[in-house]
Amino acid sequence: MIAGLIADRSVVVCCGSGGVGKTTMAASIGLAAAIQGRRVVVITVDPARRLGDALGLDDGLGADPARVALPDDVSGELWAMMLDPAVELERVIRSTAVRPGQADEALANPFTQSIATSLGGTQEYMATEAVYRLISDESFDLVVVDTPPSDKAMAVVEAPDVLVRFLDHQVFKLLMGTGGRAARLLSAATQPLLKAVGRVIGSNVLNDVVEFLRSFTGMETSFRQRAIEVQKMWRDSSTAFVLVATPTFESLTEISRFNDDLQSAGISATSLIANGVTMLADVETERADLPATAQEWLAWQADRAASERSVLATNSEHLPAVTVVGRLPHDVHDVAGLRVLADQLSTGSTH
Amino acid sequence: MSDGTHTVAPWLLPNGTLPTAEHGARVLLVLGKGGVGRTTITSLLAHGAHAAGLKVLVVAIDGKSSLHRLCPDGVDVKSVSAGSALEDYLLDQGFGAFARRLAQSGVIEVVGAAAPGIHDLVVLGKVKQFANAGQHDVVILDAPATGHATSMLSSVAGLLDIVEGGPIREQALDVERLLMNADRCGAVVVTTAETTPVNESIELISAIREVGVALAGAVVNAVEPDELLTGLSAKELSGLPSAVTDTIRAAIDRHEHSTADIKRFVDALELGVTQVVKLPTAELGRDHISDLAVAAFEESGS
Numbered sequence: 001m002i003a004g005l006i007a008d009r010s011v012v013v014c015c016g017s018g019g020v021g022k023t024t025m026a027a028s029i030g031l032a033a034a035i036q037g038r039r040v041v042v043i044t045v046d047p048a049r050r051l052g053d054a055l056g057l058d059d060g061l062g063a064d065p066a067r068v069a070l071p072d073d074v075s076g077e078l079w080a081m082m083l084d085p086a087v088e089l090e091r092v093i094r095s096t097a098v099r100p101g102q103a104d105e106a107l108a109n110p111f112t113q114s115i116a117t118s119l120g121g122t123q124e125y126m127a128t129e130a131v132y133r134l135i136s137d138e139s140f141d142l143v144v145v146d147t148p149p150s151d152k153a154m155a156v157v158e159a160p161d162v163l164v165r166f167l168d169h170q171v172f173k174l175l176m177g178t179g180g181r182a183a184r185l186l187s188a189a190t191q192p193l194l195k196a197v198g199r200v201i202g203s204n205v206l207n208d209v210v211e212f213l214r215s216f217t218g219m220e221t222s223f224r225q226r227a228i229e230v231q232k233m234w235r236d237s238s239t240a241f242v243l244v245a246t247p248t249f250e251s252l253t254e255i256s257r258f259n260d261d262l263q264s265a266g267i268s269a270t271s272l273i274a275n276g277v278t279m280l281a282d283v284e285t286e287r288a289d290l291p292a293t294a295q296e297w298l299a300w301q302a303d304r305a306a307s308e309r310s311v312l313a314t315n316s317e318h319l320p321a322v323t324v325v326g327r328l329p330h331d332v333h334d335v336a337g338l339r340v341l342a343d344q345l346s347t348g349s350t351h
Numbered sequence: 352m353s354d355g356t357h358t359v360a361p362w363l364l365p366n367g368t369l370p371t372a373e374h375g376a377r378v379l380l381v382l383g384k385g386g387v388g389r390t391t392i393t394s395l396l397a398h399g400a401h402a403a404g405l406k407v408l409v410v411a412i413d414g415k416s417s418l419h420r421l422c423p424d425g426v427d428v429k430s431v432s433a434g435s436a437l438e439d440y441l442l443d444q445g446f447g448a449f450a451r452r453l454a455q456s457g458v459i460e461v462v463g464a465a466a467p468g469i470h471d472l473v474v475l476g477k478v479k480q481f482a483n484a485g486q487h488d489v490v491i492l493d494a495p496a497t498g499h500a501t502s503m504l505s506s507v508a509g510l511l512d513i514v515e516g517g518p519i520r521e522q523a524l525d526v527e528r529l530l531m532n533a534d535r536c537g538a539v540v541v542t543t544a545e546t547t548p549v550n551e552s553i554e555l556i557s558a559i560r561e562v563g564v565a566l567a568g569a570v571v572n573a574v575e576p577d578e579l580l581t582g583l584s585a586k587e588l589s590g591l592p593s594a595v596t597d598t599i600r601a602a603i604d605r606h607e608h609s610t611a612d613i614k615r616f617v618d619a620l621e622l623g624v625t626q627v628v629k630l631p632t633a634e635l636g637r638d639h640i641s642d643l644a645v646a647a648f649e650e651s652g653s
Binding site: 249250 | 384385387417546576577580583591592595599602608632633634635
């Protein structure tokens with residue numbers, strides 16, 4: 001149940017496809033917890049500017065938490081930030097460097113910045129680093145994570161595993177020059193291959209990659225250590241995964257697929273939010289006092305509502321308990337608008 | 352279909368004639384923000400082109416199964432995985448099992464990052480390969496969501512800056528030739544009639560123009576039936592339960608906003624916009640899409 005999570009978890013991860021209102025839900029969960037007196041930080045990993053928008057922060061969000069102004073009757077705190085992979089990568093490199101000057105060397109490599117934004121998995125890994133840093137920060141009771149759309153969200157969850165696999169792989173050891181005899185044997189076999197790869201993409205590119213990897217020599221140990229801690233964090237009982245979907249067949253099918261992926265990774269989602277549900281289900285549509293067009297409109301709403309109900313009932317068997325959030329007439333652009341949603345979540349009607 | 356050209360969307364006819372496989376398929380890139388219904392519109396275009404008697408291939412990225420369900424029989428659907436396309440490309444280049452090994456180690460990912468856009472390029476390279484294979488008259492790509500789509504389109508130019516020679520550069524040049532050829536390739540921008548998606552679509556349109564890809568069409572999807580409420584008087588509303596009145600008022604308000612949003616979109620486009628209505632069902636099927644396609648193309652043909 002959403003209301004329970006809001007009160008006692010330390011990490012809530014919101015997942016869903018693009019356009020289902022995931023960011024708005026993350027912000028609403030954050031606000032609902034702040035209303036209960038908790039100190040909350042919401043971090044968005046989605047590069048779209050939705051979170052700042054939903055919170056009415058005109059200047060957008062930065063790579064450090066900024067406090068959101070809340071009405072006087074709210075006793076808790078709400079902070080918000082947006083992941084900046086380049087800033088986060090620099091933090092990680094500076095905190096894990098093993099010799100003087102190493103961080104600057106690694107950061108000076110022309111590919112370090114491009115790696116932060118375009119290496120598959122790097123952005124996701126940086127997200128896990130940021131979340132890890134926030135939960136270790138005593139000034140927050142709850143970290144709410146707004147993940148990228150579901151196809152990338154799994155990458156956030158798996159980022160630490162991917163990193164460990166990469167660090168342990170012989171080809172990596174070979175490139176780093178840290179492998180033992182086995183790696184050197186492999187070296188003989190793979191060098192011509194690397195040359196061939198170089199012919200395809202240009203040897204300048206490949207040399208820079210090798211240079212880049214070598215600038216990290218010695219930092220692998222702390223990378224691995226952190227990755228293992230993050231793996232534990234995702235599976236800890238104080239962490240909750242909340243799925244967000246719209247009440248359509250398409251969206252529910254997608255979220256079910258994502259839920260299966262989560263389960264294969266050993267994680268059970270705690271809750272499902274059906275967002276944007278049509279609420280005029282039980283309205284009398286034949287009303288002589290209304291023009292035919294308005295009756296037609298009411299009938300349309302009733303049909304849609306019935307169809308959503310039936311799709312929800314038939315497609316959520318393998319999904320966690322559903323909390324229904326009614327469709328709002330407008331996009332949310334301020335705390336007052338979010339509060340309507342936060343109240344719906346706290347009192348949550350459940351199917 | 353008494354008069355063929357009038358039931359065919361204008362984006363199929365850049366130079367007034369239907370595309371044919373032997374001259375190279377016409378390529379449509381369906382672009383838009385997440386959640387606006389790109390897949391719905393992709394299948395709607397497939398229905399339209401199929402009804403016009405064309406041989407259609409729909410390409411999905413990362414295996415969206417719903418296209419199989421939504422496209423008519425006779426339309427081919429292929430899935431390209433962005434993740435494995437580079438690996439496949441290296442296999443095609445004769446790198447054998449080592450390519451797989453490199454991919455599994457993550458080194459390929461690092462290489463991919465050092466040459467940003469290489470994944471996108473191999474995906475577009477596949478689309479180009481399909482378009483030039485002589486099997487289809489139209490190839491429709493259900494492209495990734497906005498942010499990624501723009502970087503996908505600019506990936507080619509970016510790679511040409513980085514990679515000095517070799518097959519990747521050849522591939523990039525080939526893909527560029529196809530993308531920039533307005534007779535062969537065009538973008539279809541999809542939005543819903545809401546503020547944020549319209550804003551993002553307007554940004555997307557300038558990005559598309561900057562890259563040099565032709566804009567073939569634009570769709571406002573999931574238009575609400577709220578127009579039915581225009582002219583409803585306060586007196587008529589007074590007899591209703593307050594929850595219903597509130598919802599109706601909100602819908603009237605929403606209609607005003609979305610009308611303004613659609614106008615903003617049309618003004619930015621300098622091109623006709625096709626409107627596709629939202630249906631009162633939460634489970635869109637092939638028959639729904641077929642009906643929507645008929646309605647959409649009648650409208651744009653008139």
